[in-house]
Amino acid sequence: MALRCAINLGIPTAIHRLGGAATLSELHAALLVAASKRPCLSRIMTLLATSGIFKSNFKLYYHLTTASRLLVDDEDTTRGGHPCISQHLAVCSSPFIFTASLNLDEWLKEEEDARTAAPFAMAHGAGVYDVVRRDAAFGTCFDEAMASDSRFVSEIVVRDYGEVFAGVTSVVDVGGHNGTMARAIAKAFPHVRCSVLDLPRVVDAMPADDTVDILVSFGGINQY
């Protein structure tokens, strides 16, 4: 929850704009934190420094770490190919997912069978994709989260795991969302013909180009 708070307040981006390290006073000046709540910000920063999200220099300066650099959401970094996974973490810590996670212990005790509801459905009476469809705000956050995750992972896949595609002539990214992964593979390995299969709602919003083939899935929706 402290991490969610830091992302929503824009703390990693503020530290980045202050040169990669910031004092509490500099953060106070940069963030929308009420004056009376400033001591609480100090506690949140201490907690996040203890967890390795930031590095504290005797509580004078808070530095970005490898982890929090991935949370910087700034045009100058994202345009330069710097990955940002804040959107993904925002969904993981959202009320919908948090409430679902409260059912994990009960869900683990149930034997798996066709009637077993996933933790998300236990909490909300509907699956993730039903809620994505009916709750516009959650749907937007979910789409942004998937897009940020794909940008992050696709960069690593093409950079570090290229040998996987040796001898492969075609790939279908099943549940490939907006096609970020398939486009990255097609661009890095032109000998691979790439297709993206996803639900009509997602496919309809997908930018069309001749890099990848777009396939519509009318199958049952996978649920968590």
Ligand SMILES: C[S@@+](CC[C@H](N)C(=O)[O-])C[C@H]1O[C@@H](n2cnc3c(N)ncnc32)[C@H](O)[C@@H]1O
């Ligand atoms: C968890 S997201 C993963 C997105 C992307 N592959 C990534 O790693 O970021 C799962 C994707 O599966 C899609 N999906 C769910 N049920 C599907 C189905 N029956 N057929 C095709 N895609 C489906 C969703 O729309 C969503 O884009």
